[in-house]
Amino acid sequence: xxxxxxxxxxxxxxxxxxxxxxxxxxINTVLPAMILGMGGSNFHLGILTGIMVGLPLAGQxxxxxxxxxxxxxxxxxxxxxxxxxAALSLLTFFxxxxxxxxxxxxLAGIYAALVIxxxxxxxxxxxxxxxxxxxxxxxxxxxxxxxxxxxxxxxILLSALATRLIMGRTSNSYxxxxxxxxxxxxxxxxxxxxxxxxxxxxxxSKLTGRKILRLIPGYLKKDPTLARYVLxxxxxxxxxxxxxxxxxxxxxxxxxxxxMTGNLVLIxxxxxxxxxxxxxxxxxxxxxxxxxxxxxxxxxxxxPAALLASRHLPLEGFLPLFLLTGLYLGAQKLTSEAVVMExxxxxxxxxxxxxxxxxxxxLALFPILAGSLIGKIGFSPIFLFAALSAFAARVLIQxxxxxxxxxxxxxxx
Numbered sequence: 001x002x003x004x005x006x007x008x009x010x011x012x013x014x015x016x017x018x019x020x021x022x023x024x025x026x027i028n029t030v031l032p033a034m035i036l037g038m039g040g041s042n043f044h045l046g047i048l049t050g051i052m053v054g055l056p057l058a059g060q061x062x063x064x065x066x067x068x069x070x071x072x073x074x075x076x077x078x079x080x081x082x083x084x085x086a087a088l089s090l091l092t093f094f095x096x097x098x099x100x101x102x103x104x105x106x107l108a109g110i111y112a113a114l115v116i117x118x119x120x121x122x123x124x125x126x127x128x129x130x131x132x133x134x135x136x137x138x139x140x141x142x143x144x145x146x147x148x149x150x151x152x153x154x155x156i157l158l159s160a161l162a163t164r165l166i167m168g169r170t171s172n173s174y175x176x177x178x179x180x181x182x183x184x185x186x187x188x189x190x191x192x193x194x195x196x197x198x199x200x201x202x203x204x205s206k207l208t209g210r211k212i213l214r215l216i217p218g219y220l221k222k223d224p225t226l227a228r229y230v231l232x233x234x235x236x237x238x239x240x241x242x243x244x245x246x247x248x249x250x251x252x253x254x255x256x257x258x259x260m261t262g263n264l265v266l267i268x269x270x271x272x273x274x275x276x277x278x279x280x281x282x283x284x285x286x287x288x289x290x291x292x293x294x295x296x297x298x299x300x301x302x303x304p305a306a307l308l309a310s311r312h313l314p315l316e317g318f319l320p321l322f323l324l325t326g327l328y329l330g331a332q333k334l335t336s337e338a339v340v341m342e343x344x345x346x347x348x349x350x351x352x353x354x355x356x357x358x359x360x361x362x363l364a365l366f367p368i369l370a371g372s373l374i375g376k377i378g379f380s381p382i383f384l385f386a387a388l389s390a391f392a393a394r395v396l397i398q399x400x401x402x403x404x405x406x407x408x409x410x411x412x413x
Contacts, residue, residue: 003196004135004136004140006194006195006196007135007136007195007196008136008144008147009191009194010191010192010194010195011132011135011144011148011191011195012147012148012151012191013188013190013191014188014189014191014192015148015151015152015155016151016152016154016155016188017155017184017185017187017188017191018152018155018184018185018188019151019152019153019154019155019156019158019159020155020159020162020180020181020184020185021088021181021182021184021185021188022152022156022159023156023159023160023162023163023265023269024159024163024177024178024180024181024184025088025117025177025178025181026163026265026268027048027049027052027053027243027244028243028244028246028247028268028325028329029247029261029264029265029268029322030163030174030177030261030265031048031052031244032045032048032244032245032247032248033247033251033261034095034174035048035107035110036247036248036251038103038106038107039103040103040107041371041375042245042248042370042371042372042374042375043368043371043372043375044107044371045244045245045248045367045371046367046368046369046370046371046372047111047367047368047371048111048114048244048367049241049244049245049367049368049371050241050364050365050367050368051111051114051115051118052114052118053240053241053363053367054241054360054363054364054365054366054367055115055118055119055122055364056118056119056121056122056125056357057122057357057360057363057364058357058364059118059119059122059123059357060122060125060126060353060356060357062122063122063123063126064126064351064353064355064357067123067126067127067130071199072197072199073127073130073131073197074127074131074192074195074197076123076124076127077124077127077128077131077192078189078192078193079123079124080120080121080122080123080124080125080127081120081124081185081186081188081189081192082186082189083116083120083123083124084116084117084120084121084124084185085182085185085186085189086116087113087114087116087117087120088113088117088178088179088181088182088185089179089182090112090113090116091110091113091114091117091178092175092178092179092182094106094109094110094113095110095172095174095175095178096172096175122357125353126353129337129340129341129349129353130349130353131195131197132144132337132341133341133344133345133349134197134198135195135197141338141341142283142338145334145337145338146279146280146283146334149276149279149330149333149334150276153269153272153273153275153276153330154273156269156272157266157269157270157272157273159269160262160265160266160268160269161266163177163262163265163266164262164263164265164266165262166262167261167262168262215351216355216359219348219351219352219355220355223343224399224401225343225399225400225401226343226352226355226356228396228397228399228400229339229343229356229400230355230356230359230360231393231396232292232296232393232396232397232400233336233356233359233360234359234360234363235389235390235392235393235396236295236296236299236332236389236390236393237360237363237366238299238366238385238386238389238390239298239299239302239303239328239386239387239389239390240332240363241363241366241367241370242303242370242382242383242386243325243328243329244367245370245371245374245379245382245383246306246321246322246325247261247264248374249306249310249379250264250310250318253310253318254310254315254318256315263319264319264322267319267320267322267323267326268322268323268325268326268329269326270323270326271322271323271324271325271326271327271328271329271330272326272327272329272330273326274323274326274327275326275327275330275331275334276330278294279291279330279331279334282294288334288335288338288339288342289397289400291331291334291335291338292335292339292393292397292400293394293397294331295328295331295332295335296390296391296393296394296397297390297394298324298327298328298331298390299328299386299387299389299390299393300387300390300391301324301387302321302324302325302328302387303383303384303386303387304383304384304387305321305324306318306321306383307379307380307383307384309321310379340352340353340356343400343401370382
């Protein structure tokens with residue numbers, strides 16, 4: 001087996017088993033249902049979303065300078081994964097143990113475990129992106145991204161079926177879900193033990209988070225595509241952090257139970273699977289800029305559709321909304337990872353990841369603000385604001401220049 005195939009196998013093995021962890025700890029369905037089911041409010045849901053979505057971005061800035069100076073990234077990738085396994089094990093213990101007298105104490109323990117889980121994920125994620133970037137050249141990279149998306153979605157579909165079965169037949173299903181997540185993630189890390197990594201030359205100077213902040217204006221001025229993508233990711237980020245609140249809207253309107261959560265996971269995954277038939281056609285004709293356009297379109301139509309369905313349709317009319325959230329998630333995951341790899345190079349990829357993360361203010365602050373405001377002004381203003389932000393993103397996407405969009409650069413078969 002040559003090096004390209006060996007590395008491809010390692011990354012795809014990880015993707016297939018990571019799908020179990022992604023599904024069993026889904027931020028848009030499973031975790032919100034758990035928090036709301038314990039008696040938590042939209043404010044608690046906002047804190048959860050801030051931890052799971054916003055905190056990793058701050059972590060990217062914190063870790064980017066350190067990882068930028070490392071000539072090998074694989075040891076740090078594995079360290080981050082093992083920390084995530086430990087955090088999931090801790091979360092399993094908190095949920096299974098009935099020693100908490102107050103909801104606030106239980107939530108504090110859950111939040112603490114999730115903070116470790118998300119920060120270690122940010123630490124591992126920077127190394128992961130760097131390793132993907134230098135393991136595969138442009139055409140092979142596009143092939144990898146699409147194959148990974150297909151394999152991940154298949155794994156997530158099987159995991160969604162298991163989630164539906166577990167949540168439908170087990171009264172307290174969350175410890176089992178999180179325990180299995182930890183085991184799957186540990187097995188997933190095994191693929192990287194066989195990953196071949198070329199040793200990089202060390203940068204001349206060490207960069208701290210403070211130094212990166214000082215360098216950011218220069219990078220943004222030098223690379224207009226980076227500057228535009230920072231704005232686009234912020235504008236589309238409002239729709240990203242809104243996804244868990246669709247579960248809150250559904251619970252408030254239709255009052256569905258835990259077994260329905262498993263069905264919603266399955267429907268959402270169905271949307272992701274559907275997207276796998278669309279993404280290759282879009283990227284072939286318009287590159288990943290076309291994916292950004294589609295991501296923005298989904299961000300425009302999904303929030304108003306949720307409001308209309310919850311007001312005028314029975315539960316059966318609300319459920320298809322999660323097909324749209326599945327498409328949205330698929331577009332987001334494929335595009336955000338691919339665009340960063342394509343607008344950066346091996347020398348600055350970790351720094352670009354840190355810059356983009358540090359400027360994603362919408363993902364860091366908006367979920368907590370939204371969770372607080374929904375109780376006062378309702379869902380409609382928040383949802384419509386996210387849709388208008390996605391509309392504004394479309395104007396900026398057109399001016400981005402992504403190398404993968406160049407004609408004649410085809411992925412090898």
